[in-house]
Amino acid sequence: MVVLSQAAIFLRRAWRDGKEMGLSEDRLRSGFKTGVISALGPSVAVLAGMLALIATIGGPVAWMRLSVIGSVAFELPAAELGVSQFGYSLGDPNISQRAYATAVWAMTLGGTGWLLVAAFGTRHMEKAREKISNGNEKLIPIISSAAMLGAFAYFLSGEATAGTPETGSIAVGGLVMLALLRLADSRDIQWIREWALGGAMLVGLVVGTALQLTVGSWW
Incomplete structure (x- = not known):
């Protein structure tokens, strides 16, 4: 529900800002449809990563990391790094409790970076964009x-x-x-x-x- 609520808020905001920028209804609908279709491919990769994580860290943690917080491009290497410290690999049966905990901590602590950037840096992105372009649109x-x-x-x-x-x-x-x-x-x-x-x-x-x-x- 949290993810769907965020998507609905972003969609409404993007639609409103698009109209303020002068985009037509047809262009807005085309952009929305393109975004939906483009999301299908990455979702398959996320599903494959979800299955790999479930085999090692279980369903609840894998679901939390890949549906709300993390990225499959980061979570899989982080989990692999955690369990490899104790001689395991993703998917190995009967991993130790310490290997499991290390994998979860590696994903959790490693993923705080982009959360902090998004929380405190988003408001400054527009100024950074203008500075990089030096006023040249x-x-x-x-x-x-x-x-x-x-x-x-x-x-x-x-x-x-x-x-x-x-x-x-x-x-x-x-x-x-x-x-x-x-x-x-x-x-x-x-x-x-x-x-x-x-x-x-x-x-x-x-x-x-x-x-x-x-x-x-x-x-």
């Missing part, structure tokens, strides 16, 4: 795109060389994304643009799973 889309590319590159850098399934998943997913966007631009098909990210992530997930089950990891 044309730089805002470029800076935003660069930040997004940097975030994706950061998350992919560790996975790209982690093994054959990971490398194949990233490569195929990226190629599918480019192909779908090129097809959408050449034929001006809006729904392909909306489904491009979710479709590319789903194809990459399937390819990575298939490689893991067939050839395994070559490095």
